[in-house]
Amino acid sequence: MEHETTAELNQQADMQDEQYRPSERQLERERFRRARKRRNSWIATLCTLASLVAAVAAVVASPGWDRLHSRFLDGAEFRRTFSAVLDGFWLNVRMFLIAEVLILVLGLLIALVRVTRSPGLQPLRVAATLYVDVFRGVPTLLLVFLVGFGLPALQLQGTPSQPWVLGVIALVLSYTAYVGEVLRAGLNSVHPAQRNAARALGLSESQTLRRVILPQAVRNVLPPLLNDFIALQKDTALVAVLGPLEALRVAQIKADYDFNYTPYLAAAVLFIAVTIPLTRYADRLQSRGAQRTWAEAGQ
Amino acid sequence: MSEPPLRIRGLRKAYGSRLVLRSIDLDVAEHQVVCLIGGSGSGKSTLLRCVDLLDVVDDGTVHLGGTELTDPRLDASLARRQISIVFQAYNLFPHLSVLDNITLAPRQVHKVPRRQAEETARELLARLGLADKAQDYPDRLSGGQQQRAAIARALATDPQVLLFDEITSALDPELVGEVLDVVADLKERGLTILMATHEMGFARHAADRICFLEDGVIREQGSAEQVLTDPRHESTRRFLSRVLER
Numbered sequence: 001m002e003h004e005t006t007a008e009l010n011q012q013a014d015m016q017d018e019q020y021r022p023s024e025r026q027l028e029r030e031r032f033r034r035a036r037k038r039r040n041s042w043i044a045t046l047c048t049l050a051s052l053v054a055a056v057a058a059v060v061a062s063p064g065w066d067r068l069h070s071r072f073l074d075g076a077e078f079r080r081t082f083s084a085v086l087d088g089f090w091l092n093v094r095m096f097l098i099a100e101v102l103i104l105v106l107g108l109l110i111a112l113v114r115v116t117r118s119p120g121l122q123p124l125r126v127a128a129t130l131y132v133d134v135f136r137g138v139p140t141l142l143l144v145f146l147v148g149f150g151l152p153a154l155q156l157q158g159t160p161s162q163p164w165v166l167g168v169i170a171l172v173l174s175y176t177a178y179v180g181e182v183l184r185a186g187l188n189s190v191h192p193a194q195r196n197a198a199r200a201l202g203l204s205e206s207q208t209l210r211r212v213i214l215p216q217a218v219r220n221v222l223p224p225l226l227n228d229f230i231a232l233q234k235d236t237a238l239v240a241v242l243g244p245l246e247a248l249r250v251a252q253i254k255a256d257y258d259f260n261y262t263p264y265l266a267a268a269v270l271f272i273a274v275t276i277p278l279t280r281y282a283d284r285l286q287s288r289g290a291q292r293t294w295a296e297a298g299q
Numbered sequence: 300m301s302e303p304p305l306r307i308r309g310l311r312k313a314y315g316s317r318l319v320l321r322s323i324d325l326d327v328a329e330h331q332v333v334c335l336i337g338g339s340g341s342g343k344s345t346l347l348r349c350v351d352l353l354d355v356v357d358d359g360t361v362h363l364g365g366t367e368l369t370d371p372r373l374d375a376s377l378a379r380r381q382i383s384i385v386f387q388a389y390n391l392f393p394h395l396s397v398l399d400n401i402t403l404a405p406r407q408v409h410k411v412p413r414r415q416a417e418e419t420a421r422e423l424l425a426r427l428g429l430a431d432k433a434q435d436y437p438d439r440l441s442g443g444q445q446q447r448a449a450i451a452r453a454l455a456t457d458p459q460v461l462l463f464d465e466i467t468s469a470l471d472p473e474l475v476g477e478v479l480d481v482v483a484d485l486k487e488r489g490l491t492i493l494m495a496t497h498e499m500g501f502a503r504h505a506a507d508r509i510c511f512l513e514d515g516v517i518r519e520q521g522s523a524e525q526v527l528t529d530p531r532h533e534s535t536r537r538f539l540s541r542v543l544e545r
């Protein structure tokens with residue numbers, strides 16, 4: 001109510017009543033809810049335990065278990081090779097970080113080119129569309145081969161020759177196409193009225209984009225964006241085919257040496273250790289986004 | 300008439316440390332229209348949401364006929380079948396035609412056959428002056444038409460009690476009338492309605508009772524005539540002078 005004074009509102013906000021005692025009915029209700037919650041968590045725990053026991057029993061009872069155990073789950077081998085695989089994994093992390101920054105910048109450019117309508121940019125728009133069509137269609141592993149072996153074969157001045165750099169280029173080419181499309185969907189998801197509102201306030205086209213459209217666009221597509229980055233983090237292992245000593249390549253070398261495949265497990269553990277926190281973070285963002293959408297719905 | 304369809308006792312609701320409803324006692328008798336008035340933020344929407352179990356109450360009880368809705372043992376979606384709520388923002392489903400919006404709950408929840416559900420829906424639409432809009436999508440309708448469609452959707456499940464939350468607040472002034480006419484018609488037909496509203500003129504001639512909500516309690520209630528022309532409570536008088544001076 002616009003006529004309401006601040007003092008009145010404050011008084012409302014501070015409404016308290018010290019005399020309040022929960023009614024017998026409410027106490028009974030809370031007891032029931034607590035009991036139900038306890039029962040549900042018991043059921044959840046029991047079901048989880050039962051499934052776990054069943055799964056372990058099935059694996060251990062299988063005929064190949066002894067071989068599997070000595071070949072893949074060799075504790076001594078794990079400890080012996082883990083630090084070498086970890087060193088290799090550090091290269092995966094660096095490739096990931098460098099590629100991620102490049103992908104975000106280039107993906108945003110692609111998205112912007114594709115959503116603008118100005119006629120002068122038509123050639124760029126066609127090029128961007130073509131790029132996305134081609135590079136989303138080519139399997140990432142194939143792209144790693146093509147760039148890794150094809151680019152050096154061109155013998156152009158200044159092309160990088162280090163395999164990991166070539167690998168990063170291939171990943172950037174592939175993932176920029178995906179991320180560009182995700183960002184484009186985000187830009188399109190912002191209601192046109194928002195742009196009108198910003199322009200009506202006198203913001204320029206680029207200020208409107210930076211201050212109003214883009215923040216909402218990114219917010220809308222954060223979960224799928226994170227999803228793509230989790231996939232990218234794993235796909236840095238594809239660069240192994242070019243030979244740089246990243247986690248998978250190191251594990252491969254160690255495994256070939258004595259036909260004990262435990263180092264692969266070490267590499268897998270490292271990848272999981274990074275992707276699980278990322279996944280949980282993406283989940284959290286998603287549920288927060290959902291709550292915000294509900295709040296905006298106003299009911 | 301034994302028990303009132305809707306009986307609220309000692310209802311309490313807080314959001315975090317913000318106490319919104321302290322202790323609400325309210326009855327809605329059969330075939331009655333009860334209007335809730337009160338300042339913005341006084342908790343009218345919260346009260347209606349609590350009655351429809353869209354929010355969990357912190358204390359107190361809500362009875363619908365002989366059933367305690369606030370009983371945690373009760374299946375909320377089962378209990379809600381007897382109550383319909385209409386919101387300020389219509390909340391029609393944009394991906395469904397008007398007809399499909401109306402038949403969704405009868406068909407999915409109440410398992411009414413499609414033919415019969417559509418027949419009922421068309422009757423409702425005709426009654427609310429939307430006969431030619433059945434196949435249109437909500438975004439093709441004016442605000443008043445959307446709100447009437449939302450009311451038709453609420454009526455389609457034949458509820459015992461209707462809850463309206465400021466259903467005319469989002470409408471252009473010249474569209475308010477067409478929606479209020481619908482409500483007046485529902486009253487004529489003997490439906491039981493609890494509605495939050497700012498339309499004092501409407502409340503005066505349509506409400507059997509007016510309840511003034513303030514500080515988390517019903518500060519004053521009585522016949523429309525009494526509350527609007529001769530309020531007992533000083534704060535009711537102040538509230539009314541604020542809204543009526545416009």
Ligand SMILES: Nc1ncnc2c1ncn2[C@@H]1O[C@H](COP(=O)(O)OP(=O)(O)O)[C@@H](O)[C@H]1O
Binds near residue numbers: 317341
């Ligand atoms: N989901 C919520 N979380 C926190 N506070 C809420 C929520 N819903 C409503 N409120 C607060 O409760 C108070 C009453 O809101 P509401 O019932 O919408 O009032 P009214 O409908 O009378 O305008 C307001 O101060 C509002 O800020």
Ligand SMILES: [Mg+2]
Binds near residue numbers: 343344465
């Ligand atoms: Mg409200």
